[in-house]
Amino acid sequence: MHVVPGLKVLYFGTPVVLVSTTNPDGSANLAPMSSAWWLGSSAMLGLGDAGQTSANLRRHGECVLNLPSSAMAAVVDRIALTTGRAEVSGYKRAQGYRYVADKFALAGLTRQSSDLVTPPRVAQCPIQLECRVTAANPFGAPGVTATAFEVEVLRTHVDEDLVIPGTTHVDPLRWDPLIMKFTEFFGGGVNVHPSRLAEGWQMPALRRHGEVPAE
Template sequence: MDTASPSSTAAAPAADHLAVTPSILYFGTPVVLLTTENEDGSANLAPMSSAWALGQVIVLGVGAEGQSAHNLRRRHDLVINLPAPEQWPAVERLAPLTGRDPVPAGKRGTFRFAADKFGAAGLCPQPSDLVGPPRVAGCPIQMEARVAAARPDAAGDFLIVEARVLRVHADPRIVVSGTQHIDPAAWSPLIYNFRHYFGLGPELGHTFRSQTPRRRTS
């Protein structure tokens, strides 16, 4: 096997980095549709994109003023639903909505109250097995969970929730036949990348809060 000389394989030096101050730091994270239970027993549905897994625990960053945080401080059941890329329009229909009435001061002028967020998004609830809040029908992965710990973040803007997963529901089409494994070749998460929606491929669209909307080209 021939060995190339270092000079032939060395990459060209990168241009100097720029010091920037992005308004948000969602550098490619999965979208979650979070279902929680309101005080009257109805369901709240909210999109979020700060979620990551530690074994069987999912760590969530939830806006401190929102209905999801309000619910999770009092009722510890939740469902973490992972939508498919083609469901991004439903996610975006939820984006400007809040389940808080009156709308929190920090959200006024940007968000509006909606009591039936499933209906507003064009999504359907599906009964859960072990927790009160419903799953989101049509989401390829749904994780029933319960809050194990919750605390404010360092700035006080978010509630950091550690949720222990109790049961995972997966669309059979993304499960390796005869196993308990999700097939990564069949499963593509919906990714939130600096307020733009992606699957594992080209951009699909952008959120109403994006500061860098894609220009249309003819």
């Protein structure tokens, strides 16, 4: 039997991406997001308009999509409720967001120079995609508060242990991406780490992290 629960979150399961962009002063911003999908050599990114990443993409038009493995869940969670924009909106502040100028340092991640774009790669991420923005369209209804950025993947960097020898393909049995499922971190079908984002969104704690509900 189906029910109509009126879901407020529709994140059924998508890969986490650490998006690195260039701030107006030339420094690097790093933002976790999970509204991304790929087709051919292009990707579509869904980002809120209030964030620094959206502003950087509109102004500079370049980014790196860094894909963390499930083993990096704790690292990603360190910057889950942070923003690179100094003026934190009341809405975000109520969710627990705070301004952090250097999110690479907060996460303990290492900058790695890119080949074709200005924003740095995240050295610890097994897969890194250098990208250029090709289109930006308003997204969301009834009130438009987000943008769908279409980006072209210019170059891919993949940990050699993930590449099937003698091919240009990633071994899906060895690649275990960090997945965001209803604001919770998953890898290999298992909840791998508590999520600050879930707390900020006031998601139900019942059955989270292997908990068993009381009878």
